[in-house]
Structures are given as C-alpha cells and as structure tokens.
Amino acid sequence: MIQLKSQREIEHMRASADLVGRALAEVAKIIEPGVTTLALDRVAEEFIRDHGATPAFKGYAFGSLTPFPSTLCISVNDVVVHGFPSSRVLEEGDLISVDCGAQLDGFFGDSAYTFAVGEISDELIALCRTTYESLHKGIDKAVHGNRVGDIAYAVQSHCEAEGYGVVRDLVGHGIGRKMHEDPQVPNFGRRGTGRKLKAGTTICIEPMINRGTHRVTTDADGWTIRTADGEASAHYERMVLVQRGQPEILTPFKYIEDVIEAPYHKAAMTHG
Numbered sequence: 001m002i003q004l005k006s007q008r009e010i011e012h013m014r015a016s017a018d019l020v021g022r023a024l025a026e027v028a029k030i031i032e033p034g035v036t037t038l039a040l041d042r043v044a045e046e047f048i049r050d051h052g053a054t055p056a057f058k059g060y061a062f063g064s065l066t067p068f069p070s071t072l073c074i075s076v077n078d079v080v081v082h083g084f085p086s087s088r089v090l091e092e093g094d095l096i097s098v099d100c101g102a103q104l105d106g107f108f109g110d111s112a113y114t115f116a117v118g119e120i121s122d123e124l125i126a127l128c129r130t131t132y133e134s135l136h137k138g139i140d141k142a143v144h145g146n147r148v149g150d151i152a153y154a155v156q157s158h159c160e161a162e163g164y165g166v167v168r169d170l171v172g173h174g175i176g177r178k179m180h181e182d183p184q185v186p187n188f189g190r191r192g193t194g195r196k197l198k199a200g201t202t203i204c205i206e207p208m209i210n211r212g213t214h215r216v217t218t219d220a221d222g223w224t225i226r227t228a229d230g231e232a233s234a235h236y237e238r239m240v241l242v243q244r245g246q247p248e249i250l251t252p253f254k255y256i257e258d259v260i261e262a263p264y265h266k267a268a269m270t271h272g
Contacts, residue, residue, distance in 0.1 A: 056101030152189030
C-alpha cells in the first residue's frame, strides 16, 4: 500500500534527504586515483553519525542474504549496484557509483551519484550524461495523475535511443519510514500503465543504465550486481515528492556539484 505523507512527514524527509546529499558531497571531495573505496565509506559513516543519523544500508537485511556490511554501496566500472567498499584502490579512468542512505528522526534518505575518477573516456562521459538526463526526464513525469509507467517510459526511451541497456532486474521504490515502500518504480515500461501517482507520494527514481546489454549477473556474495558483458554502468538516484503540477526533488545534487566538475551533466543542469 502506498503511504501518502503529511506535511510534517515531508519536512522530516526533506531533512533526511538533505543529509544524504551532503554526505555524498563529503565523499566527492576525496574521490581521486589512489583512494580506496573503504576510505570513502568511512568518510560517509562518520559524517552521517556526526549529524545524529544512522547509516541506512549498514546491517540492512534482504531475504536470506547476509546483512549488508557497509554504509555505502560503491560500484566501480562494470558493477551496476550494491558493491562492497573494500581495499580496492581507485584508478584513473574508473567510473564509480556511490549510493548512500541514512535514517534521521525515523525517516529515510536515499541517493546515488556516479563519479569520474580523474579523466574518463568520451564513451563513459556519454553514458553518464544520458543516464543523468534520463533521471530528470523520469522526474518530470512524477506528478499527480500520471502513472508509474510514464516515469519508466521516459527513462527507457531516452536511454535506448542512445543504444544503452536499461537494467530490468532492479527498480526504484517508494520511501519514508521504511527504506523500501510501495510503489516499485521500474526504469522500463509503457506509458499509461502501472500504479497511479498521487500527491504526497515519495519515491526514489534511479536509472541503472549499462553501456552494453541490459542483462546483469550476481556475484557469489549475493549482493554485487554486474553487467553480463563486462561493460560499464552508470547510476543516479533522487528522492522525489509527487505533487500537483510539478514534482519536488528532495535529494539535492547541488552540494556534490559544488565540489566536482561534471561536464557530462551540463545539458541537464537546470535541476538543483
């Protein structure tokens, strides 16, 4: 069942979303060749706890899987999502998706951003640009009276027109007092289908877009999702409040984009 949020609940969610945006900006400050992904995780956890919140992913249990061990999901190159922070050292030209969640005053925040490590190839820049643009095309459809399929179609049609694979095994989701609520928000689908969106719904829209095939595989740890062909993947995620007329983006990217230069996003920078 979809939980419509009251004004008081929305204020709490704005705060949790803002904290996650600022935590990702702290991580962005130290992303460079030679840094381990575990170092990024430590920065995020310290920042979240210092601001009176708890990491949402650390210890998160899903089905029969071992609880997730870290504050961040850090996914490098061909890892789509749910990568474990480790002693892996970032290298020039890597593409790294960082997904962060926090619980503050009983409400969850969730956001993801894909970063370049040093200089990346033109092919990876194009992948990031298209994925970033598709996120905001999906957000534009997150208004009262539309359907989930309208969001899904906006993402899918934009990315597939550029020849990219749209992951089907993983989807966006509702969010609030729980990390994952109804409705599911896929990145593929048909216009005019799926659950009807109502004002007061809060969702996470998160395109996961592959340079090659849409197919993915899962590592033996049960968590780490990779592209089936070894090509790179990009992932962006924002929390959105469904409203009448125009959606409200809850998760800010402005803190991150004050820290980094992101030439592959310039075409979509009208969103805050």
